[in-house]
Amino acid sequence: MxxxxxxxxxxxxxxFAVMLKRHHGEYAIIISICGGAVVIFLxxxxxxxxxxxxxxxxxxxGIPNQAALILLKTxxxxxxxxxxxxxxxxxxxSALASKVELAGKVTVxxxxxxxxxxxxxxxxxLVGGG
Numbered sequence: 001m002x003x004x005x006x007x008x009x010x011x012x013x014x015x016f017a018v019m020l021k022r023h024h025g026e027y028a029i030i031i032s033i034c035g036g037a038v039v040i041f042l043x044x045x046x047x048x049x050x051x052x053x054x055x056x057x058x059x060x061x062g063i064p065n066q067a068a069l070i071l072l073k074t075x076x077x078x079x080x081x082x083x084x085x086x087x088x089x090x091x092x093x094s095a096l097a098s099k100v101e102l103a104g105k106v107t108v109x110x111x112x113x114x115x116x117x118x119x120x121x122x123x124x125x126l127v128g129g130g
Contacts, residue, residue, distance in 0.1 A: 006042055009035060029091045040083055070115055074108045081107075 013035025020028040051072070058068040081104030088097035 006039055009042070010039055013038075032090055033087050036083060036087060040079075067115055067118070070111055074111050077104055077107050077111070080104075 013031060017028040017032040017035070020031060054072075055068070058065075081100060084100045085097045085104075088094070088100060
């Protein structure tokens with residue numbers, strides 16, 4: 001599916017959500033989240049070739065697989081967190097959106113700890129401390 005299809009789905013979803021919001025606000029939120037999920041899945045289908053290309057570049061450069069995997073996972077967490085935050089804000093739950101955003105940030109930091117440890121140990125060995 002191309003960008004025109006994604007925009008079409010998003011616009012149709014938005015129109016249905018706005019129409020339902022007047023009488024059935026709870027259904028409008030569900031329609032909006034479902035439409036957003038469909039768009040995310042379509043984007044993921046398009047991004048697979050790009051991820052394969054990035055994986056080839058990472059292999060060619062010689063970045064360790066663990067580091068590349070951590071980077072790609074954190075990128076995915078960022079995308080999912082942003083989707084969840086936007087969905088919560090659309091539902092009028094800004095406090096919940098803030099909590100989800102904090103959880104995403106903490107998850108990224110926790111996942112990146114092995115990289116921080118590797119960088120720190122490399123720095124210590126370069127300085128001559130280890």
